[in-house]
Every structure is written in C-alpha cells, then in structure tokens.
Amino acid sequence: MNHSSIIRASALEYVRGVTSGEFTAEEFLSETLSHIEEAEARYNAYLHVEDGQKLLARAREIDRGIKSGQKVGLLAGMPVSIKDNICMRGSRTTCGSRMLEGFVAPYDATAVSRLHAEGGIIVAKANMDEFAMGLTTEFSAYGPSRNPWNTGYVPGGSSGGSAAATAAFECVASLGSDTGGSVRNPASFCSVVGYKPTYGLVSRHGLVSYANSIEQIGPIARTVSDAALVLGVIAGRDEHDDTTADAAAADCGYLEGIEGGIEGMRVGIVDEMTEGADPEVARAVERASKDLEAAGASCERISLDMVGYSVPSYYTITAAEAASNLARYDNLRYGYDLSVDGYEFNSYVAEARGRFGPEVTRRMILGGYVSSAGHAGRYYLKALKVRAKLTREVADAFASSYDILMAPTVPILPFRIGEKSDDPVSLFMVDLNTVTANLTRRPAVSVPYAVSAGGLPIGVQMMADSMQDKTLLRAARALEKRRAPLPEVPD
Numbered sequence: 001m002n003h004s005s006i007i008r009a010s011a012l013e014y015v016r017g018v019t020s021g022e023f024t025a026e027e028f029l030s031e032t033l034s035h036i037e038e039a040e041a042r043y044n045a046y047l048h049v050e051d052g053q054k055l056l057a058r059a060r061e062i063d064r065g066i067k068s069g070q071k072v073g074l075l076a077g078m079p080v081s082i083k084d085n086i087c088m089r090g091s092r093t094t095c096g097s098r099m100l101e102g103f104v105a106p107y108d109a110t111a112v113s114r115l116h117a118e119g120g121i122i123v124a125k126a127n128m129d130e131f132a133m134g135l136t137t138e139f140s141a142y143g144p145s146r147n148p149w150n151t152g153y154v155p156g157g158s159s160g161g162s163a164a165a166t167a168a169f170e171c172v173a174s175l176g177s178d179t180g181g182s183v184r185n186p187a188s189f190c191s192v193v194g195y196k197p198t199y200g201l202v203s204r205h206g207l208v209s210y211a212n213s214i215e216q217i218g219p220i221a222r223t224v225s226d227a228a229l230v231l232g233v234i235a236g237r238d239e240h241d242d243t244t245a246d247a248a249a250a251d252c253g254y255l256e257g258i259e260g261g262i263e264g265m266r267v268g269i270v271d272e273m274t275e276g277a278d279p280e281v282a283r284a285v286e287r288a289s290k291d292l293e294a295a296g297a298s299c300e301r302i303s304l305d306m307v308g309y310s311v312p313s314y315y316t317i318t319a320a321e322a323a324s325n326l327a328r329y330d331n332l333r334y335g336y337d338l339s340v341d342g343y344e345f346n347s348y349v350a351e352a353r354g355r356f357g358p359e360v361t362r363r364m365i366l367g368g369y370v371s372s373a374g375h376a377g378r379y380y381l382k383a384l385k386v387r388a389k390l391t392r393e394v395a396d397a398f399a400s401s402y403d404i405l406m407a408p409t410v411p412i413l414p415f416r417i418g419e420k421s422d423d424p425v426s427l428f429m430v431d432l433n434t435v436t437a438n439l440t441r442r443p444a445v446s447v448p449y450a451v452s453a454g455g456l457p458i459g460v461q462m463m464a465d466s467m468q469d470k471t472l473l474r475a476a477r478a479l480e481k482r483r484a485p486l487p488e489v490p491d
C-alpha cells in the first residue's frame, strides 16, 4: 500500500499492516489527520477533532510497543471516532446541542475505556442530530453533515457524522448509538456497515441518555468483520450498567466463526418492511435474497402484523423517556451561562430550555403529554402494549421458523438536505424498518448492498434473535461476500 491509500485499509488490514511493519501507527494516524483536515470542509462529519500532537505521541508509543514485542491491544493504534453523545474524559461532549456547548466530560464511557485499553486512538467526536433525535443530522445545532456519496444529500442519522467519517476514510471505524436506527440508517445511506447489538451486550455507561429502555451503542465500519472486531472490544458485562449481560452470555469473540457460511439458515423477508419501499430498494432486497439462497440459505416471505404499529409505539415511548431524561437540562445542574435578572424558577427554566432545537422541543412536549396522568392510558400504556405484542410476534418468528429476518434498512433512497426537514411526521416514517429491532431488543445490522442508478447507496438490514449476534454477523458476512462488487465512494 502506498501512503495515499493506507488510510483506506479496513480495520483487519490496518491491524495486519501495522503489526507486520508495513506501515507504522504514526504514519497511518498522521495521514488520517491530514485527510481529516481536507475532508471536513466538505462533510462536516466531526464536531471536534482531538489534539493531533497528543494523538501522535500515543501512536509512537504503540509503535514502540510493536517493535519491542509488547501487547498493543486488538486495535493497535487504530484511528477511530465516537459519536458526540459518548463521554470521553477531558473532551467536549455536546450531543449536537447548544445546550451542552462547552461541556467537557469528566469521565470516560465504558466503551471509550475499552477502546483505549485495546489500543484504539480516538481522533474525533462525530456530528449527530441533537441528543440523537432525528435521522439526517440536520437537527445538529452545528450544521448538517454531508453524504460523501453526494454532498447535496443527507448522510442519514442520527449517527450521520460517524457514518460519513467512516465512508470518507476520516477514521477506520466509529461508534454510534442506535435508539431507533441511528447506527443502521446512516450506515445504509453512506454504504458502510452499521451494527446494533442485542440490548444489554454493550454498556451504556457514559452514553448520554435519550431513551434508555431501547438504545445501544454500536459500531460503524467499512466491513462486517471490522464491525465484529470493534463489537468484541466494547461488548460485555459492566458493573456501571446493570442492564449489561453477564460475561458468559456476552462472549466477546465476534470474529470467531464469522466465515462459517449460512448453509441451512432460514431467512424471512418481512412483507410490511418491503411492500411500500422504493422500487430500486425493493429490487436490491430481492437480489440479496437470491444471493443468500445461492449461499445455501432458504428465503421466504413472512408477515409481521404489528410492524405497522411500530413507529407510533416507538415515538410515544421514546418521547416519554426523552422528556424525563432531558428534564435535567434546566441550566442549574447542566447547561450554559445564562444571565437573567432576578430568579423565578419557571421563567428561568423556560428561558434556559429555549436552547433546545425544534426536534428536541417537539419530543419533550410530546413526551410530557403522552405520559401525563390524564393521557397515559390512551398513549403511553397503549404504546407499551404494542411493544409487548410486537416482541411476542418477533420472538415467535424466531422460535418457530427463522434465523434471520431481512428487509431494506431504510425503505427509501437518501434524500436531499432540506427535503424533509420541515415535515417531522414523514421523517418518522422513514424509521419503519429499523425501530422493530430496538423495541424488541434484538440485534440488527445494515450491510451495504448496492448503489442506485443515481449513485446513492442502498443497505440491506438483517435481524436475529436476542444474543444471536454471532449468527447475525455470520449471515451479514455471507451477504457481503456474495453481493456484486460495489463502486468506490466518489472522491
């Protein structure tokens, strides 16, 4: 590999290259940092790039470790980025919001300390929709990120900065968070892999909460194996997060068996997630099912009645949780400088909350309404019932007939910046295919599959039963291997 191309290495290629002496961690990082400088003018994928000198010093330490035969961790100095709702000690964490402008995290999220422990070098905090609410990054208070496949288009969201940066080689891999599709949706729009683990597999300690009964941190990477490598680093029981699964269930070797193939696997293609899809997107899923059959799986169509109610259920539950989680931003405990004359609690907090952008404001009002005493029975409790029924339906499908449920990740193609930002309800519906995995706590992945006639990426989503993350990665890898070659992201 020559220097201009080394930063295009996959994570596995990086680790092989750096440990075999093909290039040094310092060279790779310094190429990445100069590329970031040039690329950011186009993509706005990052909100904050860390101090290059400090990062390079760390890379040199890794290089010395490699030379002297010491353990340098599974990531061996690999440049990675993290979404700006994941805390890293001493680094700004804004959640894409003016509310947290200038907030510096006093501790590391568990996922961050695990990346560090395995030799990962975190180069930047990635742009996102404010507090992870949205699916385009247009709700970032710091301007939208742009899709590297076409800068007039959204990169998806809410982890749009992470996906754009990974697609544009501004890092080898990134961490996002997925509450209703925020890792998979931008992965699909930017033609990278986005993995949402089983609920409880990855600690959320240090992830700023949006809707914690649902969300997970997940890796975004350029290949399925890369996502598996990063997942193995961040997964596992954490004493700081009681929802994490115990060590035995959360087996960390996610690369193991990934090439095992899918002979005999049963795949259900979900009608409700395919029928209304853009024709080019629907055709891609059709072709993907042929690929899986050629690899030895059997595919058939399946209907899941409750999917039609998943979006209203998701937005009711998440709005209620968001309203409660974000109530802490009253500018007394967290917030920004606000000089108001005198002190009257309600007007002070109202003024302070004026810093929230339109989408967060909408969700907080909605969340307060659906969970209030007079309305909870009609909205919030009903949404919980839908969630329970959907979970039963999905559990039955896995128990009786299928290993994998497949669908387009997003039913439509990436769209232009500004095209839907004034129409929140039509944006909500774009989440139709992704929220089921979150509501039912199943793992799901978006695999880049094709590029449309207009040059825009199409991803295919696969979902598996709880704790079947290894099966899911094996299936995703089989699809990645079979698919027709994809074009390179345009320069």
Ligand code: GLN
Residues within 6 Å of the ligand: 132, 133, 134, 135, 157, 158, 177, 178, 179, 180, 181, 182, 183, 210, 318, 431
């Ligand atoms: N688009 C969904 C929402 O706005 C998903 C966001 C997410 O996964 N964080 O809630």
